[in-house]
Amino acid sequence: MDYFLTEEQTALRDLVRKIADEKVRPLAAKLDREGIFSWDLVKIFAESGLYGVVVPEAYGGTGQGVLELAIVSEELAKACAGVTLAVAASALGMFPIIISGNEEQKNRYLPELAEGKHLAAFCLTEPEAGSDAGSLRTRAKRDGDHYILNGTKVFITNGGVAHIYTVIALTDPEKGTRGASAFIVQDDYPGFKLGKEEDKMGIRASATREIIFDDCRVPVENRIGREGEGFKVAMKTLDKSRPGVASQALGIAQGALDLAVDYARTRVQFGQPIASLQGIQFMLADMATQIEAARALVYAAARMIDSDARNIGQVSAMCKLMASDVAMKVTTDAVQIFGGYGYMRDYPIEKFMRDAKITQIYEGTNQIQRMVIARSLIRDAASKK
Numbered sequence: 146m147d148y149f150l151t152e153e154q155t156a157l158r159d160l161v162r163k164i165a166d167e168k169v170r171p172l173a174a175k176l177d178r179e180g181i182f183s184w185d186l187v188k189i190f191a192e193s194g195l196y197g198v199v200v201p202e203a204y205g206g207t208g209q210g211v212l213e214l215a216i217v218s219e220e221l222a223k224a225c226a227g228v229t230l231a232v233a234a235s236a237l238g239m240f241p242i243i244i245s246g247n248e249e250q251k252n253r254y255l256p257e258l259a260e261g262k263h264l265a266a267f268c269l270t271e272p273e274a275g276s277d278a279g280s281l282r283t284r285a286k287r288d289g290d291h292y293i294l295n296g297t298k299v300f301i302t303n304g305g306v307a308h309i310y311t312v313i314a315l316t317d318p319e320k321g322t323r324g325a326s327a328f329i330v331q332d333d334y335p336g337f338k339l340g341k342e343e344d345k346m347g348i349r350a351s352a353t354r355e356i357i358f359d360d361c362r363v364p365v366e367n368r369i370g371r372e373g374e375g376f377k378v379a380m381k382t383l384d385k386s387r388p389g390v391a392s393q394a395l396g397i398a399q400g401a402l403d404l405a406v407d408y409a410r411t412r413v414q415f416g417q418p419i420a421s422l423q424g425i426q427f428m429l430a431d432m433a434t435q436i437e438a439a440r441a442l443v444y445a446a447a448r449m450i451d452s453d454a455r456n457i458g459q460v461s462a463m464c465k466l467m468a469s470d471v472a473m474k475v476t477t478d479a480v481q482i483f484g485g486y487g488y489m490r491d492y493p494i495e496k497f498m499r500d501a502k503i504t505q506i507y508e509g510t511n512q513i514q515r516m517v518i519a520r521s522l523i524r525d526a527a528s529k530k
């Protein structure tokens with residue numbers, strides 16, 4: 146389908162597709178098997194300008210937006226969903242600064258992040274605060290011109306490889322979500338510690354780690370927005386970043402479909418390629434149709450977000466929900482088309498199914514996305530009365 150991309154967007158897509166084909170795909174199986182985060186690929190992504198896509202030109206980026214980030218994520222994820230996160234999770238970590246940072250913070254942090262000189266990460270989730278993000282316990286106590294942070298964040302993508310962490314912590318625990326604040330924390334601040342490294346089912350080429358704040362001293366000027374605004378900063382961040390997960394899911398689904406079509410054309414059973422069997426054809430047709438429907442929703446949502454439309458939370462949640470469910474379904478069917486070979490690690494397809502699963506879970510489970518969508522519908526209906 147034609148999504149009427151501009152010349153600039155088409156050029157970006159072609160560039161990332163080339164990088165994915167030539168540099169990422171040949172490494173994907175090894176990075177997955179050994180759970181390696183590739184700094185060599187980060188260097189290539191940085192040289193190609195991929196880290197600057199969501200950063201305004203005034204701060205060293207290319208001033209593009211969520212649609213361009215979606216294009217990058219989709220193309221990289223066709224080759225390896227884990228590697229995609231070296232770019233997408235850095236964008237997630239940058240969003241709180243881009244959305245709510247002051248001039249000084251933007252000038253100080255964004256140019257080097259846009260250049261890919263450093264990576265960023267976003268720290269919201271805690272052992273007791275997953276779907277219920279508002280029940281966080283990490284504390285930020287004011288001490289003169291610093292805050293002292295104490296607490297543990299878990300499942301942090303880019304944890305341990307990022308230099309800049311945007312962190313949500315409680316400045317006023319009595320006030321719940323209204324008592325949370327957002328901070329920019331550097332990994333060289335005293336009291337910043339790395340915890341457990343996770344051994345994951347999929348996206349194994351990404352770095353996922355616990356981050357521990359042990360009397361971590363953060364300068365007051367690193368607070369993003371006012372005290373008490375942190376939860377809203379986090380929610381606005383997720384509204385912008387969820388299409389990135391959706392497009393990662395799209396890339397996973399498209400990558401799996403491409404492999405399944407190739408396999409079906411060459412695998413001979415009953416004296417003919419299985420692609421000539423109607424049972425297989427119907428599966429391929431459904432897979433392709435679901436992907437195209439999800440892509441249309443992702444691109445529409447991304448365009449809406451880039452135009453500063455109202456109520457982007459709803460469309461952002463919708464595209465993440467739909468694309469990730471499609472990725473799970475399509476990759477499961479792709480493994481089915483490969484049959485017994487699909488279940489074996491010698492073939493590339495099972496990785497797509499393992500990688501797809503996380504897209505239904507992170508940046509808000511799909512149950513949370515449904516909650517966000519339903520609440521928004523109900524709120525809109527109430528406001529019309």
Ligand code: COS
Pocket residue numbers: 267269270275276277278279322323376377380381383384458507508509510513516517
């Ligand atoms: N933009 C701006 N503000 C928002 C917002 C949004 N998208 N969503 C909520 N808020 C505000 C609300 O308006 C409310 O503000 P007031 O206190 O001024 O009324 C405040 O934030 C609290 O919102 P709410 O009452 O809806 O919070 P809940 O505790 O019910 O939780 C959900 C909301 C479930 C949506 C939130 O906890 C969530 O997104 N959970 C999933 C977290 C997640 O995605 N984690 C993944 C890890 S991060 S990679």
